[in-house]
Amino acid sequence: METDTITAISTPMGEGAIAIVRLSGPQAVSISAALFQGKDLNEVDSHTMHYGKIIDPETGEMAEEVMVSVMRAPRTFTREDIVEINCHGGLVSVNRVLEIVLASGARLAEPGEFTKRAFLNGRIDLSQAEAVMDLIRAKTDRAMNVALKQMDGRLSKLIKELRQKLLETLAHVEVNIDYPEYDDVEEMSHEMMKEKTREVHEEVTKLLETARQGKILREGLGTAIIGRPNVGKSSLMNALVHENKAIVTEIPGTTRDVIEEYVNVRGVPLRLIDTAGIRETEDIVEKIGVERSRQVLKEADLILFVLNYGDELNDEDEKLFEAISDMNVIVIVNKMDLEPKLDIERVKELAGDHPVISTALVKEEGIDQLEEAIANTFFEGELDSGDMTYVSNVRHVQLLKQAKQALEDAQNGMEMGVPLDVVQIDVTRTWEILGEIVGDTVHESLIDQLFSQFCLGK
Ligand code: GDP
Ligand code: ZN
Incomplete structure (x- = not known):
């Protein structure tokens, strides 16, 4: 108290x-x-x-x-x-x-103590409390919308519906076991149980599919600009920062206490990975070699690979193409104003499915097309955050994955003909795991830890 x-x-x-x-x-x-x-x-x-x-x-x-x-x-x-x-x-x-x-x-x-009291006094649930923190850290309007919706209880509502569905099946099985003489209560069949768990599994899977977008909205699309020296990497970075107000965010009282550089491209927050490194990515290619650069690039969600239209492709370029082939890449052919020396057909061949955009950064040409390509890699053409319920919280994603696994355990059990009172164990587990998202079944230590991440005064 x-x-x-x-x-x-x-x-x-x-x-x-x-x-x-x-x-x-x-x-x-x-x-x-x-x-x-x-x-x-x-x-x-x-x-x-x-x-x-x-x-x-x-x-x-x-x-x-x-x-x-x-x-x-x-x-x-x-x-x-x-x-x-x-x-x-x-x-x-x-x-x-x-x-x-x-x-x-x-x-x-203490940090987060106002929000903690709101939670403890039943004013908001845990996922809403976490949304308060997301809101404080939101880098773009879109990210803010996602947090606002979560705070509004949208995710909680969905989770509660799923839990209710599971609870009904559990109660049903329970009645069948405890009161076998009640003829008017229809016996829960494997078929009915399969159907219910399938419905919940489908919803959980859908939520998990939003996690990538959710994470990006929350943390920014980790972006690395790579290419040989002098192709225009710094120019590209300046163009992006110049066109799109860079947001410098200081996050006090958090574990990292860093100043991060964000660029907002059509609602997609780009987090420029290791800005100092980007300014001198010459290093990545020349000195550390492709093996190491593969390592550095692993944490990137998006690679902007810059080539020079006025220069021939070389071995290094080909190796880089190889290293990033299965990543999210946009190939940028810069210096379009120069005499062509680059074999553009070969570039397209090497790029495969990745988009190839032409720019002349000194003349500020091609930046619009590039921005459109960046936005497309995120929204994949169709979806907009307008009405989606995104999962953006790491803890929620982990719990949803566990819930999905528990449901699959239940389903596999049923495939093998395991009796329903045993299947019930996995269903109960799912119900509990989902409860942790909204804070119905969480530990006090977890609560303390979560709230201590908040900014002071929230
Ligand atoms: P980085 O070494 O990859 O970072 O390349 P920079 O951005 O520092 O650019 C190297 C040089 O190329 C600079 O002198 C730029 O002004 C020039 N440059 C950048 N973009 C273009 C372009 O589109 N056309 C031409 N002709 N020069 C450019
Ligand atoms: Zn540079």
Whole structure:
């Protein structure tokens, strides 16, 4: 049972004109009221906003002009009383307000603690809580939509339906076993059980198929630009960054604490792998050789392989073609403005099914076509994230894979004529595994670990 009142700055550090200090807990209103000069916050209606001043009780001085929202339990994000103090000053004044709030009896929230309370108080389920984190990290509008839908409970709803279906079959088998004398309850047959598990298996498989897109929306399409020295790799990178606002994201409080470079190409986030490396991929080809480069390229979801139209193909190019043949590749023939020396027919032959795009990067030509090709490799022409339920969370993907396996165990059992009360074990297992996605059957330690990944103040 949580009884203390927590607080944190709940807007991104150093961004935006308004910063919010948020309090949640039984004393949220009384602590704020004691610091606030204006209306008596203890008396105001729930879900109202008030202008006033924060006074430092130690010195009696005004610390900041603020707008304060008061939201009383249970109609709040955490289902506790919440107060949000909107400060319009910069970092210094927000920190000052936070310090005063802390000195007045609130405790600094742990990362993710607001969301954790929302979960523990039954306001949201686990997959929704995880969506909050995805939302914070979303790199593009599309990724944000996916997270919003998950937060909205779309994945949870689907998972709950599947669990319900399994539960009904389990109950049915149970009744057959416990009350064999009930003639009016139809006996669950292998055929019926097969049909039910097949339906659930199909849905789980469909969800898993969205995982690739989900992962990319979440983490970005890991992209490596390769090619011989001087073909135009740096120019390509600059063109992509220049055309598509690069998003530099700092993720504080996470395990990696890195600054990553993202480029948003028509809604597809590209994560430029090892940017420093890309700038000097000369190394990959020349020094480390094809064997090593194969290793480096393994983590890429997309390879942009650049060739020079004004130069002949050589051995190195052929070897690279070989190394990346079964990967997701776009071949870029750059420097189309030069006298042709490249055997374009041979390039097409080597490229096989991979698209070949012509560019003249110095003249900014061909970039549109390239972007279209990049978007196509992701959306494979047809689907759009518009109405899909994507699975984007690594933990969910793992659980879905386990559920799929358990269902297949059940189905194999039935093929071999195993009795239904034994098949039931695998079905029960599936039901439990799916429960972990929405948090019905999870361990406390897992919950702690999950919530500690959140950004502070969420
Ligand atoms: P990298 O070594 O592969 O990174 O190649 P760079 O991007 O540094 O480009 C090498 C040189 O080729 C630079 O002088 C570029 O200006 C030039 N270059 C890039 N794209 C084109 C192009 O489309 N046409 C011509 N003629 N030169 C280009
Ligand atoms: Zn370069």
